[in-house]
Amino acid sequence: MALIGVQEGSEMELDLRFEAVHEGILVSGSVDVEVVGECGRCLDPLRYGSSVDVQELFYYDAPELAEDEEEDAQRLVENDAIDLEPVLRDAVVTSLPFQPVCREDCQGLCAECGARLEDDPGHQHEVLDPRWAALSGLAGAAATPEAAEPDVKTESDKREES
Ligand SMILES: [Zn+2]
Ligand SMILES: [Zn+2]
Numbered sequence: 001m002a003l004i005g006v007q008e009g010s011e012m013e014l015d016l017r018f019e020a021v022h023e024g025i026l027v028s029g030s031v032d033v034e035v036v037g038e039c040g041r042c043l044d045p046l047r048y049g050s051s052v053d054v055q056e057l058f059y060y061d062a063p064e065l066a067e068d069e070e071e072d073a074q075r076l077v078e079n080d081a082i083d084l085e086p087v088l089r090d091a092v093v094t095s096l097p098f099q100p101v102c103r104e105d106c107q108g109l110c111a112e113c114g115a116r117l118e119d120d121p122g123h124q125h126e127v128l129d130p131r132w133a134a135l136s137g138l139a140g141a142a143a144t145p146e147a148a149e150p151d152v153k154t155e156s157d158k159r160e161e162s
Helices: 085-095 130-143 155-161
Strands: 004-006 013-020 024-038 045-059
Touching: 024 085, 045 085
Parallel strands: none
Antiparallel strands: 004 024, 013 024, 024 045
């Protein structure tokens, strides 16, 4: 599931103006939608209203394209009608945040245990610096009891065997 979006079938309120201009019809105004999703840091559900500006020129005839222009970037008046849906969708989608957060200063979750840092301001774990961790490994080794005395045969044993 996407982190954030506008739910299918949810209401949108359009406040648009249509102007006849020389090349076509200029649509401008805003669309109000309800955005739902979850915070990218703490995973809390998000829901807020968003008003997105829209401005698009629908051409009567496809204009000459400059070299670097893409054909699908143009909107046309077709059969005396315009298709607003892709325009509204693009405007809303590009207005959505890449990293939605419930609040700008959301503390998010603890990377170690997943606890909500907001609920537990002093939350932290004893994290050993890896360099110290290596040293504590050495100390541990030194602290372990000496390996059992090697089974060294005495001179007398050797003589008996030979
Ligand atoms: Zn959050
Ligand atoms: Zn934690």
